[in-house]
Amino acid sequence: MKSKKSPKLPSSDEQLTQKQLLQECPICDASYEGEHVAVLEEEEGTQLLHVTCGGCHQAIFALVVKSRGSISSIGMVTDLNLSDAERLRAAEPITEDTLLSFSRMLRQESSQFIQHILQ
Numbered sequence: 001m002k003s004k005k006s007p008k009l010p011s012s013d014e015q016l017t018q019k020q021l022l023q024e025c026p027i028c029d030a031s032y033e034g035e036h037v038a039v040l041e042e043e044e045g046t047q048l049l050h051v052t053c054g055g056c057h058q059a060i061f062a063l064v065v066k067s068r069g070s071i072s073s074i075g076m077v078t079d080l081n082l083s084d085a086e087r088l089r090a091a092e093p094i095t096e097d098t099l100l101s102f103s104r105m106l107r108q109e110s111s112q113f114i115q116h117i118l119q
Helices: 082-090 096-108 110-118
Strands: 037-043 046-052 059-067 070-078
Touching (some): 037 082, 046 082, 059 082, 096 110
Antiparallel strands (some): 046 059, 059 070
């Protein structure tokens, strides 16, 4: 198993940045390049990032959190490119009523729905 490099932890007065924890692609171990990292959302001490590997072109979402002098992150592989991620972040959430209506429609008109999809 390849050993991972320890991330450089910033001093408490340094600003949280994507390069502090996200150093290598979890898929191909290529080093991340700064131009492939986009901040989707930022609040005090927290960043939601979209990162695309320059090597294998796989993307991840990463949530980076700074709290009391420590930094942690959690990532999730995604098939969304940056423009899709930005578009979906800006979209209205799907409501419970919309899901229930869709479910009813599938039960009542499933054959029509399948024919529509296959066209």
